[in-house]
Amino acid sequence: MTKIVIVGGVAGGASAAARARRLSEDAQIIMFERGEHVSFANCGLPYHIGGDIQDRSKLLLQTPQSFLARFNVDVRVMSEVVAIDRAAKSVTVRNQLDGTQYQESYDVLLLSPGAAPITPPIPGLDNPLTHSLRNIPDMDRIIQSLQSRQVKHATVVGGGFIGLEMMEAFHQLGIQTTLLELGEQVMAPVDREMAGFAHHTIREQGVDLRLNTALSSVEYVAEQGQLLLSLSSNQQLQAEQLQTDLLIMAIGVRPETALAEQAGLQLGETGGIWVNSQMQTSDPAIYAVGDAVEERDFVTDTPSLVPLAGPANRQGRMAADNMLGRNQHYQGTQGTAICKIFDLAIASTGRNEKQLRAAGTHYQKVYVHTASHASYYPGAETVSFKLLFEPETGKILGAQAAGKDGVDKRIDIIAVAQRAGMTVEQLQHLELTYAPPFGSAKDVINQAAFVAHNLMVGDSHAIHLDEIDSLSDDQLLLDVRNPGELDSQGFIDGAINIPVDQLRERMDELPKDKEIIIYCQVGLRGNVAYRQLVNRGYKARNLLGGYRTYRFATA
Template identity: 45%
Template sequence: MLLQRAGVNVYRKAPRAATAVHAMATQAGGPKKVLIVGGVAGGASCAARLRRMDEKAEITIFERGPYVSFANCGLPYYVGEIIKEQSALLVANAAKFNKWFNVDVKESTEVVSIDRQAKQVVARDVKTGAETTYPYDYLVLSPGGNAVRPPLPGVDLPGIFSVKTIPDANAIKNWIAEKDAKTAVVIGGGFIGLEMIENLVHRGIKTSLVEMLPQVMPPYDPEVVEPVHERLRAKGVELHLGDGVAGFEAGPGGKGLVVKTASGKAHAADLVVLAIGVKPETSLAKAAGLELGGRGGIKTDAHMRTSDPAIFAVGDAVEVKDYVTGEMTLIPLAGPANRQGRIVADVITGNEPSTFRGSQGTSVLGLFGMTLAATGASEKTLKRIKRDYKKVYLHINNHAGYYPGAKQIDMKLLFDPKDGKILGMQASGEDGVEKRVDVVAFALQKGATVFDLEEAELCYAPQFGSAKDPVNMIGMVAANVMRGMHPLTNWDELDLQQVAADPNAVLVDVREPAELEKVGKVAGCVNMPLSSLRQALGTLQDKDKKYYVYCQVGLRGYVATRQFLQNGFDAINVSGGYKSFQQIISPKL
């Protein structure tokens, strides 16, 4: 899920005499003085581990907002009243940090400047405006990211909200109650946008989505999210894709809002949620002269040090190395932020070899009973960086088909054609999706190949999986491609018009005739059912032609392709069968 933290935060002013004494104690080899700007994930995890590693360190967290550590991933569900009480979102409050870890937490306090030469910060009390100076031996920046609020006409009208903090969520809840909101427009189809859609619908609010791109979940490949489009429409959500927001107006008579789009359309709503994304909060770092990276985030080394060796940075505000591509990027996720906070604590306390290896962007989304998950590079990314790759699709039950309740998982695996090294995976379905992506995520982290997936030993009982788990199966498909045993192509690599016009090419559907009538077929195909294929091949004379074979999900197509090949025919299987055709080609028709 996406991490959006409360940003720069600071604390109350300490007595100057005590500060001076502490500064002298530090210079004389006394306890380390560590200031942490921002709590929530990265900053809070850093503080907790620092205390576990060093009982004597003086640790202070500055939090600009009123809550030092809260579950921001739960905000949409709090709006949707799945999470009933605000208190459930509070991971740790100031009192708990003080009692458990002897950490001084200064909420509603914003660090406004850093004096690197003097090694001190100035913090302002948000409520009173009073400013205090705090010295440090080490400074940790965990300011998070700011919700993008584009400078569009009418963007500051009442009823237009972002979703980043608990006060944001409370403002939305209050607006819904006060205005008796019946309709909503969500701007942006990423993690937060889709989660807000689900929760608004859960509350009985008719909701529409406006997304500038032609798909939701932009980091994912288009065909992978096509089932998500279908599920959203099935739940009554109006999708306005490929049409960005252009501005906002008050509704007729000043009641409600009107969302204007680039195409000239207008969508009425009682409330609007801006979920366009986040940008790194780097103003404090920039003003202090710290080096920024090419993506606009704070630049750090493998130990999360900034260009100033006494200052570290973690979380949404920092650039990280993409584990697959090696590029520097921004990945605002909670998991990496927590790990980075721990690494900084280790480095400060002397465990210097502790390093951040980079992030592979492992993520998951739950939406109306569906699960969408991914790890590593997408095909879009691999194309952009001109990285050579192969891909395979698999549509398979999450557990043994004979056990009641089996649900299909749609899987896409990307791998290096030279050695079979895993590059990325995306999957969607209703059950067991994240389990498979987690397995592949760890395999990718360890530099594993498709042959390792083929041999992976995983839990099996009929209600949980199959003797050949979906992870094994997609590994087997890819491994057979690597071995040359499974000639494979994909629908987006196949020019169907050219195949239809070529007298030496045949598109073969090996499903049973009843399936074609019920489910549909690709125009121009020849039906040669697998059940009678051996007999048909015995009389088929056209060995000079090339046969493009497909079935429903790919397995029978593979079996049929092997029969073609071993009978002297030139054949190739189309990965994922008709199911992949429906996700890749049908939306474009």
Template identity: 45%
Template sequence: MTDIAQTTIIIGGVAAGMSAATRLRRLDEQANIIVLEQGEHVSFANCGLPYHVGGVIEERDALLLQTPEGLHKRFNLDVRTGTRVTAIQRDEQTVRVVTPGGASETLAYDNLVIATGATPFVPPLPGIERALTLRNVSDMDKIVAKVAEQPRHAVVLGGGFIGLEMAENLAHRGIDTTVVELAQQILPPFDPEMAAYVQAHLEANGVKVITGSGASSLTNTHVLLTDGRALDADLVVAGVGVRPDSDLAVQAGLTVTDRGLIVVDDDLRTSDPHIFAAGDATAKRDHVDDSLRFVTLAQRANRDGRMIADAIMGNSVPSNPVLGTAILGVFGLMAVATGWTETRARAEGRQIRVIHTHPGDHAGYYPGAAQMHLKLVIDAQTDAILGAQGVGTKGVDTRIDVIATAIRGGLRASELIDIELAYAPAFGSAKDAVNMLGYIADNLAAGMTTSIQWHELEAAMAEGSVLVDVRDPEEFASGSIPGAINVPLNALRERHQELPDSVIVHCQVGQRGHTAARLLTQLGHQVVNLDGGYLTWKIATAAKE
């Protein structure tokens, strides 16, 4: 504890800012702590905002976790809402603010914390002013008021997390909803074949999804698209993305990246030793290559705030790189991700191995098992886990948490075999889905199996590779990959001489394909297994059509 009470000013009163303020108070009862928030509310549950729009969270007040009065009473914090910081004057160690009444004021600090977060990006389109955004409680109130007018048609611009959460909740209100995404797929943190499951589920629940086309302009009644279509739109929500709210840092001459992210060191200090920055406005170090990333996650923002308070008190704990672990829920379906995608790894020139599996969330013989879709991205040279993704109605959240923990612990992909996970038939399998990823990774690393990805198959077949479907004839008849020949697994030993020396094999999800590959390899064939089987190929190619 310092001998003379210091003043810490915190700009921003939500996750990172309030975590810094309350942690600092717990460490130093004498500190003078001022929190400046330009909005009407502090410490609100911004991740819950879409669900009040949809009526899932019925009570608005449930989202208001704290009030300035409550924070003053419990933590002796000077929390000022409706107070906008207009400038940081580093030489004088002061900030200029505009109070709720419009008066200007100058406040001095010993330590300054910038926790301004991120702001919605609104594309500069004709008529875009009628589009609503969702960042805070006031934004939510405007959308709720518009929903109360009972609009018939809504268009959500952007197919990221916020856009899809809004689409789900507008649909819950009985509004005919369309998502428009300029990219070729929704959910950029996912690879296309994994995002395809989410798109199919949205469409099955009545939400229309348009990809590969964006808005060109808005009228009072329609959203006009770049492909010439006009969508009915009584309500428009812009969920195109966010940008770091770092204008104050830029104006103050602090170091930022070319994307405007505030650069901080391991103690979350900026290029000015008296100024810290936390949360969505800051650049995070990537766990794979240490590059600077834009990661907007509440868990990390809260952690940043705590670390800054520790650093101010001289108890610094170095900041760890980020994985970007995230989860999205739409109509009962979960989509989860951590680390790098296959798309990013290939763009960075990494030599990788990729695994798709489709296991049940618990033992198949116990009632209620639900299929999961899991993907693991592995560094082919080191066996390091680069990232993972999952989609399913049950179980994928726990699996991604295990894998994220394994990455943080430095486990290699093959070492997933030995993670001991709780098992009973109602909760898992004797060989858990995570363990199975390890078994497959170990087979690939040892050269026991060679696999090919769904997006590589067409070129391989064009070059003359023969594709053998080892499923049962009934499965083959219900749907097959064009050009495949059907030789069921149980007949493969007797009929293998009908096949050429080099073949690609596949089954429904990959397991029987592996068995076929091992059998044919030992019978003298050169064999590649289609990773993830027919199911992965089907969802991926359907999304491309």
């Protein structure tokens, strides 16, 4: 009989325990959880605070009693594993309630300790009005703060998933909210111009969004029940003061590796627990899964840290298989993710441009902005889509999308296509569902693939938004939109305007000794104009994504 000891529940540990029992009725399975909840929906915590999920019990997926009844797993909550004796194959467990300790032996051990919120060395953070959000008790403390006192203003530090979700939760509760982000954008998995759609939506909702802004110190003013925050940025000559009633620190997480380190297990390059493709650590009798482990990136096969529930669940399942003698291999993480920001969704999969540039990967990119379903059917919303690929092979490197409808569908399609090894050329041939309420005859994915394939075969020549502000005297900027659009949408300084439908008759107004840089609203009319010009002997390039991408890049 195999004795399996699991350290940590939630996504990875709980999945492993359930899978192990389904495979073996004879295995002895013990799961230790240092908190009071063994399996809860940590991704749902901000939505309970904001009121979208009314019933707190909905977040509790399994209890020790339900785990025992359904899976015959011995779940011991409020029990922290504080040491591993690899030679003796035992762990030391501390009872959190009375402080007593005991040893528990194992045949195989699974570590699923997760990741802890990063707490930066900022003076004054240790006060009763500052919180982080990782588990149910953290959520309860935030709700207690909201219920026990009048919170008129809340500040969230960090523009990642938790920070954005907490910002929206406070706004939904009618609390004036400030969001501080040290970098130039929120949502690090997407590139700056795609994050611009989030910035626009956040500010449109009345949230005080401050980019490139650091929290330098916190002062707790007990008599007023407030915090005085000192903020600094590159634009400020001196620190600014901000009064707030509640502070949420959400600047990110780091893998919890202390237990593994103390046991002498190998850590990876990125600081997570090193594991092989079977989720084994450097000790073959010890496995590790979830946010604490270093994974292999699916696209680049380089080490990465991806604290997401989906990978943790799959890793837990595979580790259970392998602990019981099977031979399953984890095939890398794409980092597929999505975030709701008010009525906007932003999603991504694979590598982003920042990562590709840092790795020295040769890539090309295209943008399309098109309707989520047939534009003539009511309710169509614009999907802004970015596709990254290798121009020589058509290999899909990553994708990002923003919009109010249909974003998840498109990123999920690319995630599947990428894992299947499809190329840009093959994306042209995807046959996706079409009826006016649901899609278009040429889906967003098809259109992006058409644009990418045009670049690959030389049917178009592109220019990107980061080149527009540094044109030379040998280039001329041409806006092919209708004059009314310039008034309502804005324009790029220095451009001459010839609407695309007048271009054939007015082409002689353009000099042939200069390269014509064309742009329209989203890039489609620009491509029509491009083909007209090059077919008449002009040198030209089209701004991919058009003025819409250019405008939101600085939002």
